């Protein structure tokens with residue numbers, strides 16, 4: 249029992265020690281990406297998993313965070329690291345506007361609205377060539393560190409803080425209100441819950457965390473363009489898959505999902521010829537998960553354990 | 563006695579249909595007022611107008627003298643009116659306890675206070691033994707009671723009960739009647755929609771009869787029982803059925 253309670257600290261501690269073990273640069277890179285996706289997954293999970301507002305446009309927030317960092321560097325000559333703090337108000341304002349427009353829509357209409365938003369931002373970034381550089385993207389010419397260790401610690405801290413904040417939020421009044429809204433919006437209203445307000449709070453929190461991941465991405469990768477950071481497939485849809493594979497509305501789900509999705513993508517990409525078809529694989533995986541593990545790996549863990557136990561005795 | 567709730571010339575149209583048509587009445591503080599009428603009479607629609615789900619097409623609703631018919635449901639709940647739904651709306655994948663905690667937060671500063679209110683409310687409504695059950699798997703009788711518990715946990719001054727007795731077996735019926743009596747003893751004003759005539763006659767102080775969206779009659783249970791228009795429109799039908 250206690251093990252479960254301390255598991256997050258133990259995992260965090262072990263991860264923090266990892267760069268000291270002489271781990272390869274490639275492995276460290278994969279881990280950084282896994283942790284970054286955990287952050288995005290946790291953020292999406294707050295809005296989609298707990299509050300029930302399914303977004304197909306989280307690339308909008310990711311891209312906005314990335315471009316905030318990139319433009320601060322490109323236009324104002326500031327360090328792109330300023331993108332982390334400054335993306336917070338930028339993305340919040342954007343999420344408020346978006347919430348005002350879309351949160352009056354329910355269910356599939358909200359999902360479609362967010363989908364459109366992601367696409368609109370990508371096209372805007374592509375066409376505002378004077379401001380964003382358009383398809384050429386933004387490149388940071390002088391990287392902060394050649395070594396990946398510090399990037400690893402920065403994203404690890406961001407993930408730990410995100411995990412902590414989301415856990416606190418979900419276990420508080422906010423969390424109860426989010427889930428009440430997810431389960432039945434009319435019932436929630438009748439219980440005195442200002443559903444528009446609380447949906448807006450969920451959206452802003454989720455957007456800001458995703459934007460932070462985006463700002464980190466700019467710093468870490470050193471290059472962004474609209475097709476990469478506002479991508480429907482590679483960002484918005486993968487975000488949903490990370491959470492669905494890992495387990496919707498669970499604390500560990502997005503982390504498990506990120507690990508599986510990133511490793512899978514790496515493995516598939518390394519297979520010659522087949523590598524190009526990784527979207528197809530992800531599609532098939534999603535279908536399999538929806539049919540056999542509708543609650544994801546964390547959510548259907550008891551079911552999985554039973555299957556493995558049977559396999560052993562047989 | 564002061565009027566807790568005043569419904570003044572309220573109409574609600576759906577397209578060409580007048581679901582509620584120029585209805586006026588009031589509910590006194592501390593009483594149980596029953597709203598009866600045949601299926602489709604507009605009873606639920608009237609509840610939806612009172613608690614803010616539908617704005618009235620005409621007329622207004624006042625709660626403790628304050629205009630509320632321009633407010634949203636969550637604001638009206640905060641002012642002190644809670645309701646149950648005829649078609650129950652449990653927060654399906656939450657436990658019974660969490661359902662009630664979610665509503666108890668309205669008047670709580672923190673989670674432990676909300677939890678205390680929830681536990682107290684569940685004991686009051688005889689649901690405590692089911693506190694860990696996921697509400698999706700609760701039998702109908704208890705789901706109806708969960709609606710009441712959840713409404714009570716918002717600490718209302720007035721409670722709107724929409725057919726909380728429908729579909730209950732005899733034993734459950736008695737439990738629920740007892741709960742309504744205890745709610746009244748707490749001083750909470752109740753407006754109740756009910757088809758179960760025996761229950762209505764036994765518990766209500768006054769009755770308003772709706773038919774085709776219009777108010778047909780208003781009076782004490784004894785008066786309503788003797789009213790020829792009511793007998794024709796509603797009771798006769800019920801007795802034949």
Ligand SMILES: Nc1ncnc2c1ncn2[C@@H]1O[C@H](COP(=O)(O)OP(=O)(O)OP(=O)(O)O)[C@@H](O)[C@H]1O
Nearest residue numbers: 576579581599600601602603604605606607608648
């Ligand atoms: N949202 C709506 N849109 C259109 N028509 C509606 C709507 N809600 C109710 N109605 C119509 O208004 C009339 C009154 O319905 P209401 O549900 O208020 O009746 P009721 O008295 O509660 O009936 P019951 O005893 O069956 O619950 C019905 O003819 C119904 O079809």
Ligand SMILES: [Mg+2]
Nearest residue numbers: 605606607648
């Ligand atoms: Mg009704």
